[in-house]
Amino acid sequence: MYRIPGTTHNIKVDLLLGSDPAVEIPSTFHRNHFVEIDGLPVAPLYYVLYHKLLGWDIRSSDPNRHWKRKQAREKDYPDIIALCQLLYNNGIRPLSKGHMGRPYLCNYQARAEILADYYADQGQARTHLRRIGIYV
Numbered sequence: 587m588y589r590i591p592g593t594t595h596n597i598k599v600d601l602l603l604g605s606d607p608a609v610e611i612p613s614t615f616h617r618n619h620f621v622e623i624d625g626l627p628v629a630p631l632y633y634v635l636y637h638k639l640l641g642w643d644i645r646s647s648d649p650n651r652h653w654k655r656k657q658a659r660e661k662d663y664p665d666i667i668a669l670c671q672l673l674y675n676n677g678i679r680p681l682s683k684g685h686m687g688r689p690y691l692c693n694y695q696a697r698a699e700i701l702a703d704y705y706a707d708q709g710q711a712r713t714h715l716r717r718i719g720i721y722v
Contacts, residue, residue: 619633630678631669631678632683635670635680636693638662639701641658641662642666643697646658646662663705663711666701667711670714670718671714673718674714674718678718679719680719681719695720701722703722
C-alpha cells in the first residue's frame, strides 16, 4: 500500500516489470498508453483488469498452493468485480482496444471465459464481464 502524500488515502501499487515474461506486456503497449498522476505512470483500467485476470488465473490454477487459490478467491475475484464496475461506470470496453494486438485480445477473452466458468454458480462474474463487452 502507498499513502498518497498530504492525504489520508492509501492506494495499492502494482509494479509491471517488462522483463518478466509472465507479466505479458504486449509489444504494442507503449509508454504513451499510460497516464501520469502526480508524476507516477498509471496503467489504464482495461490493462489493470487484464493483469488481475492473469494473476487470478495463475493463482487459481496452482495445484500445489492452497493459499494461492484462497487469495484468488478472496482477493483477486472481488478486485476483478470492482474493476468491471469501474470500467462499466466509465464506459470502457476492454476488447475495443485493437491497438493492443490480437494475441492480447484473445488472451483477455480466454481468461475472462475461464473466470466466468469457474464462478458460474454465482453468475456475478459473467454479468459484470458482459456489461463491459466481454461476452462469456
